[in-house]
Amino acid sequence: MTNDSxxxxxxxxxxxxxxxxxxxxxxxxxxxxxxxxxxxxxxxSQHAHSEVIGMQPEGNWITRAPTLHRKAVxxxxxxxxxxxxxxxxxxxxxxxxSREELIQALHSGAAKYASIxxxxxxxxxxxxxxxxxxxxxxxxxxxxxxxxxYGPYARGMVRICKEESFHQRQGYHIMMTLxxxxxxxxxxxxxxxxxxxxxxxxxxxxHDAESAHSAQSMTWKIKRQSNDELRQKFVDQTVEQAEVIGxxxxxxxxxxxxxxxxxxxxxxxxxxxxxxxxxSGPCNRQRLEHHIxxxxxxxxVRDAIAAHEAKKQxxxxxxx
Amino acid sequence: xxxxxxxxxxxxxxxxGLDHKHVGSLHAEDAEQAMExxxxxxxxxxxxxxxxxxxxSDIHASQESDCESFYDPLDDKPYRHATHYQLPDKVxxx
Numbered sequence: 397m398t399n400d401s402x403x404x405x406x407x408x409x410x411x412x413x414x415x416x417x418x419x420x421x422x423x424x425x426x427x428x429x430x431x432x433x434x435x436x437x438x439x440x441s442q443h444a445h446s447e448v449i450g451m452q453p454e455g456n457w458i459t460r461a462p463t464l465h466r467k468a469v470x471x472x473x474x475x476x477x478x479x480x481x482x483x484x485x486x487x488x489x490x491x492x493x494s495r496e497e498l499i500q501a502l503h504s505g506a507a508k509y510a511s512i513x514x515x516x517x518x519x520x521x522x523x524x525x526x527x528x529x530x531x532x533x534x535x536x537x538x539x540x541x542x543x544x545x546y547g548p549y550a551r552g553m554v555r556i557c558k559e560e561s562f563h564q565r566q567g568y569h570i571m572m573t574l575x576x577x578x579x580x581x582x583x584x585x586x587x588x589x590x591x592x593x594x595x596x597x598x599x600x601x602x603h604d605a606e607s608a609h610s611a612q613s614m615t616w617k618i619k620r621q622s623n624d625e626l627r628q629k630f631v632d633q634t635v636e637q638a639e640v641i642g643x644x645x646x647x648x649x650x651x652x653x654x655x656x657x658x659x660x661x662x663x664x665x666x667x668x669x670x671x672x673x674x675x676s677g678p679c680n681r682q683r684l685e686h687h688i689x690x691x692x693x694x695x696x697v698r699d700a701i702a703a704h705e706a707k708k709q710x711x712x713x714x715x716x
Numbered sequence: 717x718x719x720x721x722x723x724x725x726x727x728x729x730x731x732x733g734l735d736h737k738h739v740g741s742l743h744a745e746d747a748e749q750a751m752e753x754x755x756x757x758x759x760x761x762x763x764x765x766x767x768x769x770x771x772x773s774d775i776h777a778s779q780e781s782d783c784e785s786f787y788d789p790l791d792d793k794p795y796r797h798a799t800h801y802q803l804p805d806k807v808x809x810x
Contacts, residue, residue, distance in 0.1 A: 421733030423766070469795045476796075532810075547733050561798035565810055569801045637807045 416617050421547040424490040432616055435609060436546055437491050438507070439618060444484035445502050445509035447477050449683050453517040454526060462520055469566050470523065476563065480556050487548040503688050510534075511669065512595045514677030521574055521581075521588035527567015529589070529596040529634070535560050536630045537600065545617035568637065575641045589638075590646045597661075598669045600627040631659050723772035724750040726757075728764035736768050747771075 408427050415422065422428055451474050458474065461467035485495055501507035512530055517523060538560065542553040574585035601607055601623040613619040638645050649662035671677065721743040727736035739758050744750035750769045759767070778786060794800050803810060
């Protein structure tokens with residue numbers, strides 16, 4: 397690199413950071429550091445994959461929902477998750493990566509998705525716990541991301557947040573209904589919370605000090621609040637929701653800290669977190685295999701669309 | 717004179733971070749010229765920071781007369797809305 401182009405690069409970087417510091421959004425055709433682009437592709441695609449893989453644990457209960465109404469609600473929710481995945485894939489594509497490359501990275505294991513979806517949904521109450529806790533945690537994160545520095549990502553988040561509220565409320569409503577039911581139903585609800593509470597806290601990622609991408613992402617305002625801040629916010633808002641329906645959160649260290657003005661809570665089992673992230677959770681293989689087989693079994697549809705398009709083209713050419 | 721210039725649709729982003737919004741259309745010979753016309757016609761008071769020019773003929777639009785059958789499957793799903801779920805007052809801001 398010549399001295400001149402080094403200087404230009406430094407100037408571009410300075411202008412870029414100044415724009416971010418001034419709370420202006422970055423738009424697709426703006427100059428941006430290569431690492432900003434890569435960091436965003438990683439984060440947005442991981443987010444998109446999470447929405448799509450997240451359909452599996454919930455889809456597991458569509459045919460077994462306890463009433464027709466609950467079934468219609470669950471169908472609508474799973475359809476929303478698919479839609480959210482598509483909003484996010486197209487936001488990632490504005491950064492110059494193709495849909496095929498994104499899916500390929502998911503299938504090869506190069507791209508990750510939220511580790512929470514590697515846990516099984518064993519009972520109907522799990523659908524309540526997923527809506528209340530998993531979507532609740534996701535919303536805390538997504539509300540913060542509405543202010544992310546990349547325009548298409550921020551706009552996608554605004555759209556998604558508008559739609560998410562019903563997801564959490566329907567989950568809470570399932571839990572509330574179970575908690576008003578028989579002893580067996582209350583037990584089922586409590587069991588679901590016992591299994592989903594800690595993985596929900598893990599959704600916010602490692603502690604700030606150990607988070608690989610956090611510092612740079614905060615400087616670039618890709619992330620607006622740290623993992624630990626967001627996790628605290630989620631704990632604080634969830635404790636009261638649990639009390640209202642009389643369900644307990646499985647953490648003996650959970651208690652109000654007057655001085656901090658927040659709830660204290662126990663340490664997350666980071667060994668489990670790493671185990672699941674690195675592929676050894678209860679359902680990692682099943683989730684990926686299912687996505688790959690759905691993708692492969694759907695190949696004939698894509699082929700048929702292409703063949704139909706070619707035939708139409710041929711007809712048009714003949715007529716011309 | 718029977719020569720008609722092509723029709724272009726104009727979309728303007730008023731501020732960084734916002735979507736481009738349709739503001740109107742204009743006639744021009746090509747996209748480059750349309751861009752300049754759009755600047756003169758639609759941003760005389762600095763209404764925008766970015767302009768999109770699209771060939772009007774490239775826009776495929778749904779018909780309002782088809783509204784009923786097109787949107788019908790979506791109309792009877794009140795449970796897609798957060799307000800459908802009655803929650804206790806204490807947690808109703810969820």
